[in-house]
Amino acid sequence: MPISSTRVVDAPTPLVAVVGGGPAGLLAAQRLAEAGYQVRVFEQKATVGRKFLVAGHGGFNLTNSEDIGTFASHYGAAAGFFQEALAYFSPQDLRRWAAELGIATFVGTSGRVFPEAQHTPADLLRAWLRRLRELGVGLHVRHRWLGFVGDNGLRFLNEAANEEFVVEPAATVLALGGASWPQTGSDGHWTSLLAAIGVPCQPFAPSNCGAEVGWSAFFKEKVGRAPLKNIALSCDGQTVRGEIMLTDYGLEGTPVYALTPALRAALAAGGPTPPLQLNLKPDLAPDELLRRLARRRPGTSLAAFLASALHLKPPVPTLLRELALPGADLLSQLTALPIPVAGLRPLAEAISSAGGVGFAQVDEHLMLRQRPGTFVAGEMLDWEAPTGGYLLQGCFSTGAWVAQAISGRLRPLT
Template sequence: MKKTISIIGGGTSSFLLAAFLNTEKYEVTIYEKNKTSGRKFLVAGKGGFNLTHSEAVLELIERYTPNDFLKEALLHFTNDAFINWLHARNIPTYIGTSKRVYPKEGIKPITVLKTILDHLKEKGILFKYEHTFSGWDAENNLLINDKSTPSDYTVFSLGGGSWKITGSDGLWLDKFEQKGVKTLPFDASNCTFKISWNGDFLSKHEGKPLKNIAVSCLGKRQKGEAVITKMGLEGNAIYSLSPQIRAQLKSQKKAVIYIDFKPTLSLEALTSKIVNSNFKNTTQILKKELKLTPPQIDLLKIKLPKEHYLNAILLSESIKKFPLEVYELGLLDEAISTAGGISLTAVDSNFQLHTIPNQFCIGEMLNWDAPTGGYLIQACASTGVYLSNYLNKID
């Protein structure tokens, strides 16, 4: 007789787990509290559907915080392996200029989702919708819709604490804490980072990008761009600094980031360009010689004293290391992803809970962090496939 595996939650990590499980050995059921699966998967696709990132896997691993926890899973099911798996499911991809991997043009997120779900159904995976995890009974059996649901193995793939509209509300956290599983409160990641802008500056530049910059915080540096919003800054240049900014906010109640407006130039080269420019007006030098944008120039004008702005050395230093204070994270529910959830010390190397044998946690519900750009989906997929390999080897 086949043993049973119950997967709680219908998202990327559960889909890839189910796709690689041996269905000759296991009867697999995915329980989803919504009427359909993959709602967060679809919402993620609205802003540019990054399925993974194409950089070398060892470089990719370094993008995660902490990077050692996911290493074995990412090496077991790499970004190349994920791309090949998608291609085998008739989901061709292409690499964009940012090295992010997308479905080929014309293939919508709903098509990708339907293709994956059809593949799972062909494998014999059973889906039960409007079935909500509500805890455990006295024998550690699942409670689904408050009804005891015994299973040989249980895998939780419940997501993080953002985008409640998709069902990823994090309300499961209290149930695990009450069960004695070590948990951490959810924190926003890849979110708006709140900055108190000058009112005139905001009225002129809200919605405009700061392009070709590098942002630094606590020794970590990221090139890219950020968008000026009413609340602060968003964008790939700052998203990857989420762990560092959160750490400063928790320890000091504020965080300082530094923007390099000309990351392609050294301080010495930048100073030389200013000193030797044919333009005599400082603003013209910034605009014509250095090609700084109006938002960048206005930030320098607002922040710097006049004598500082007119001094080539001091101005150069500010262009290379312009400070901005972040006073708060954006709303948790509006964050692209979250940190927190199940503590990494609560699971073993195969994601099995120490306190409840034969029950596992995978995907974003675990306390790891990643920037945008395909890293989130990749790690969720890798944790699912890695666990399938462990379960398939059990006698």
């Protein structure tokens, strides 16, 4: 496709360019516009907020009602930074922000925060875009960022006009997302643009994703897809309670997602030990479990005994037959069934990604050390957190954080 021209866009100063129209970029844009800056958002897709809308498909978990200390502990190595960023833009601030857009929220099970049932994710996005337009934020869709130019410039391709141009903003927010669900625009292609100015990125890896297990053909045929409720799953000393889904390729479900970092490390370390252990009766004290197991009469089938003594119905007997180690007693089969995970599901289908711009590449304001005036927010930073509202909250808090840092660096228009 020929490029028709290169030009510099004149705009009132100080102009802030936000690249990436996901929640991190849009919140940064809103806060900066409210502070009096000229803000333009450049988004490569035909619409903004595509991954945000996808997040709404299976229950739109905006944030969590936990106290900030507990909340921050979910961000692993980045917990220290998030402690501060969450204090600056907290879960309460997020709920207030949604309320100001006319979207009431409620606290559901395990402290998760959702919009009230009458509000769809599209309602929230529509109201948000209305607010951004009222604030004068310029939304430029089908504008793909192609890289840096000189000290301040950003090169874009306006795909509709087939035209390349350069913007020279006073400050830039990069909020380009991670690398899962590339069809939403979060394709991770931007890493080469950062590498070009000497900013290395951590390789992307799937996070909050399913695990692959090499089930036998018999198991796949017999079990297919089946839930296992009230279980506990452990990996390397970490245990998560909840429900998992057996699928023809392996396992899905919140406990598997939450254990992805530990699973990834266990798989990288290799070794003969199956990385996951399943406890099918985590609520039963070991003494009580032993007492019930002792009641088994000779001649009773395993399936009938598990159903009557422990309320463990199919597919549990088939699962035990599939995975139990030779010679393992029933107690250990039921409480620490080894699951030989062969790998993680592909990055493209993961809920989020690990990797991206490392915290060593940015200062405490999330400004690139290599390029003063350019800030980084959202999932493109190298942090990961489980599902439960921690992902979107992390994106919102970092978006607000960089907006504040830019406001401190530039003089507002008003």
